[in-house]
Amino acid sequence: MKVLSKDKLETVFNRLAQESDVYVPMQRGEQSGFFSFLTYDAARDEIALDILNTYLPPKNIILPQTEKMYSFRQEGTKVNIEEVYEDSQPKIIFGIRGCDAKAVECLDMVFLTRGYEDSFYKSRRENTVIIANACYAPGPNCFCESMGIDPVNPRPADVIIRDTGNGTLVWEAASDKGKKISDQISEFLEEKDVKLPEAKQCQRQVAYDGVAEKLRDMFASPVWDKLSEPCQNCGICTYLCPTCYCFDIQVKSWGEEGYRFRCWDSCMYREYTQMAGGHNPRETGTERFRNRFLHKLEFFKERYGTSLCTGCGRCIIACPVGIDITNIVDLIKEVDAGA
Amino acid sequence: MMDIANKIKEIAKKLLESGEIDVFIAWEKGNFDYQTRPFFARTADDVEKIVFDEYSVHNLANFLLKYRDGKEKIGLVVKGCDSRGIVRLLEDSQFQRDRLYIVGVCCPGMKDPLQTMKDNSGLNKNPAADSLAAKCKSCIQPNPVIYDELLGEQQNPGIEGERFARVREIENMDAGERYQFFAGVLSQCIRCYACRQVCVACNCRTCIFDETRPQWVGRETSIEDNMMYHLVRASHMAGRCIECGECERVCPVNIPLMLINQKLVKDVSELYGPYEAGMEYIEGAKPPLSTYKENDPDDFI
Numbered sequence A: 001m002k003v004l005s006k007d008k009l010e011t012v013f014n015r016l017a018q019e020s021d022v023y024v025p026m027q028r029g030e031q032s033g034f035f036s037f038l039t040y041d042a043a044r045d046e047i048a049l050d051i052l053n054t055y056l057p058p059k060n061i062i063l064p065q066t067e068k069m070y071s072f073r074q075e076g077t078k079v080n081i082e083e084v085y086e087d088s089q090p091k092i093i094f095g096i097r098g099c100d101a102k103a104v105e106c107l108d109m110v111f112l113t114r115g116y117e118d119s120f121y122k123s124r125r126e127n128t129v130i131i132a133n134a135c136y137a138p139g140p141n142c143f144c145e146s147m148g149i150d151p152v153n154p155r156p157a158d159v160i161i162r163d164t165g166n167g168t169l170v171w172e173a174a175s176d177k178g179k180k181i182s183d184q185i186s187e188f189l190e191e192k193d194v195k196l197p198e199a200k201q202c203q204r205q206v207a208y209d210g211v212a213e214k215l216r217d218m219f220a221s222p223v224w225d226k227l228s229e230p231c232q233n234c235g236i237c238t239y240l241c242p243t244c245y246c247f248d249i250q251v252k253s254w255g256e257e258g259y260r261f262r263c264w265d266s267c268m269y270r271e272y273t274q275m276a277g278g279h280n281p282r283e284t285g286t287e288r289f290r291n292r293f294l295h296k297l298e299f300f301k302e303r304y305g306t307s308l309c310t311g312c313g314r315c316i317i318a319c320p321v322g323i324d325i326t327n328i329v330d331l332i333k334e335v336d337a338g339a
Numbered sequence B: 001m002m003d004i005a006n007k008i009k010e011i012a013k014k015l016l017e018s019g020e021i022d023v024f025i026a027w028e029k030g031n032f033d034y035q036t037r038p039f040f041a042r043t044a045d046d047v048e049k050i051v052f053d054e055y056s057v058h059n060l061a062n063f064l065l066k067y068r069d070g071k072e073k074i075g076l077v078v079k080g081c082d083s084r085g086i087v088r089l090l091e092d093s094q095f096q097r098d099r100l101y102i103v104g105v106c107c108p109g110m111k112d113p114l115q116t117m118k119d120n121s122g123l124n125k126n127p128a129a130d131s132l133a134a135k136c137k138s139c140i141q142p143n144p145v146i147y148d149e150l151l152g153e154q155q156n157p158g159i160e161g162e163r164f165a166r167v168r169e170i171e172n173m174d175a176g177e178r179y180q181f182f183a184g185v186l187s188q189c190i191r192c193y194a195c196r197q198v199c200v201a202c203n204c205r206t207c208i209f210d211e212t213r214p215q216w217v218g219r220e221t222s223i224e225d226n227m228m229y230h231l232v233r234a235s236h237m238a239g240r241c242i243e244c245g246e247c248e249r250v251c252p253v254n255i256p257l258m259l260i261n262q263k264l265v266k267d268v269s270e271l272y273g274p275y276e277a278g279m280e281y282i283e284g285a286k287p288p289l290s291t292y293k294e295n296d297p298d299d300f301i
Helices: A006-016 A098-112 A119-126 A176-184 A211-215 A223-228 A236-240 A285-304 A314-318 A325-334 B002-017 B060-067 B080-091 B113-119 B134-138 B165-171 B175-186 B223-237 B246-250 B257-272
Strands: A002-005 A021-028 A031-036 A045-047 A066-075 A078-084 A091-096 A128-133 A159-163 A168-173 A189-191 A247-254 A257-264 B023-029 B036-041 B074-078 B100-105 B149-151
Touching: A002 A006, A006 A021, A006 A091, A006 A176, A031 A091, A091 A098, A098 A119, A098 A128, A098 A285, A119 A128, A128 A176, A159 A176, A168 A176, A211 A285, A211 A325, A223 A285, A223 A325, A236 A314, A285 A325, A314 A325, A314 B113, B002 B023, B002 B074, B002 B100, B002 B149, B023 B060, B036 B060, B060 B074, B060 B080, B074 B080, B080 B100, B113 B246, B134 B246, B134 B257, B165 B257, B175 B223, B223 B257, B246 B257
Parallel strands: A021 A091, A091 A128, A128 A159, B023 B074, B074 B100, B100 B149
Antiparallel strands: A002 A168, A002 A189, A021 A031, A021 A045, A066 A078, A066 A257, A159 A168, A247 A257, B023 B036
16 A cells, blocks of 8 residues: 655645645634645644544635636727636645545536536636545534445545554545656655554434435425524525535626626525516525525436535534534425425 | 523413414524524424523524514514614514514523534534633623513623723724734635624615625625625624624634624714613614714714
């Protein structure tokens, strides 16, 4: 087995950072998240490969919350595109967990398949290397296994790292991109036999089988009134979700010039479905709440064959009123679909 | 607290069975001992699930906004700060007093289930000790100011230290330092609008930030747009914030929002007061910035 000693990590990050923007899990103040190693400040940040997962999901690395698309200038009756901001800077996400890796796959499905390729996403994604961190001890809100994920074999991944718990990481190249990265840091990798920890099962299990199918008949169910009652329709769940990808495209302009940008949007917001004529198909909080869960559990599965929830548990942890998607799945299983 | 919980259940059951109310808003237990969450009881059976414990931190008055256009009569439990939220809604003509049955509880201070969820999640490298919610450490009004029934013994305010000490620290910075400070904390904002959604004073039917024609505030998470969002929201809170601290408690990126609100509490009181928002309900009374007097100070404009 190829093994990397954890005390060489900073040196490795420095080496990789010569060619790529390396995103590393860090505890920064009260939040953990994937932050660029270029912004690492030992006085403020702690590298946190050993925590269960980051509180802020890594999705902003390949789908930034705000992204400039192009700038323009008007000349007479003509509009000239001045600059297109496609991002082809090589990036490495170091230490992403299986739930978040699967989330990247979901984003890929949305932005790269079904006859439409988003060039902004594609450029970023093609230049991103995923180093996934196998997860041997899921936390109290994890249920990735129930969503079809094997946390010790994260996919998609270019490299899989496995924390032995004894100051070393097992290093497995899993793609050509991964092999290239391994070559770059080969001097830090040693050949060694090490013992891997025993994989623990998720404490939480949720019976998702059949839920997508059942939900087809539950659009008009009164169950949504009850489930959504505590929801205050903030966007925390959608913005901390590693898969929620909804966005808006807006423009800022002054005088003859301006730029167009893309920014995250949330189905929790009324403005999200506000139509130009004044009608809003999801006027009430209940309708917006229902949409979020139908999208996660039914619509995405119908279109792409997999659920849009990867079981990371962030929405459960951060919801101010304790809404828990696993309780919702359980309840959907229980209720009479027609009722 | 068991006693109080039992009394709450008794009251809720009586009110629901007699048909005096349609829904009773309290708390239930979630999946963990430390997870207490808002709960809406409609039947005597539902009432069995009601709890009131050391984690009943949420300001339930905010949920009244969900029912403001209906006719349902609503029972709910409020602590001191939450009861000021009810006054906020009544003064703002967002709810009718006779649609409410208010069960006031004198509050000894609460722990924050949200913080405890985060601390036990495994997603925080340096979890805090399970202690009193930060907002309860600046509490000035633990005892309900409006109620139909009052439970528990009168409590002393939980405030620790001098009330506006942190505000003064910021006031004493020079403009450059102050900008740096706010640019630092507001650059974290992810624009989830949770601060607005949990706020009883944010009761506009269409929020300025949701307007699109014109769009008053840009949607980029740039420091400019983030500042515009927070400063406009803060100025709408002037003289109206009842200091329940929910905005800061639910903020997923720990922006010290109460620092901004407290600055306005202090300024409004100094300029127009002494004034504390929502301390008593007098029919027709309005906060200072919702009325006009010829001798109002205006030299700061």
